[in-house]
Amino acid sequence: MSKALRYNFRKSSYSGPRTENCVEVADLPGASAVRDSQRPEAGHIEFPSAQWAAFVVAVKQDAFSA
Known part of the structure; x- marks a missing residue:
């Protein structure tokens, strides 16, 4: 069994029930996957907690809008 299958992934709260472009996130000790x-079979990427928290803050501040 792969490590990712043991992770408790959850769908983004910003993804609606009919939304096709979604990400799933799993909380890990000291990181997020x-x-x-x-395409969950394609695998996942992991980010240290500090990097993931900085990304979430930037998204909430709309730092990536054109």
């Missing part, structure tokens, strides 16, 4: 909800 992120994967594509439509």
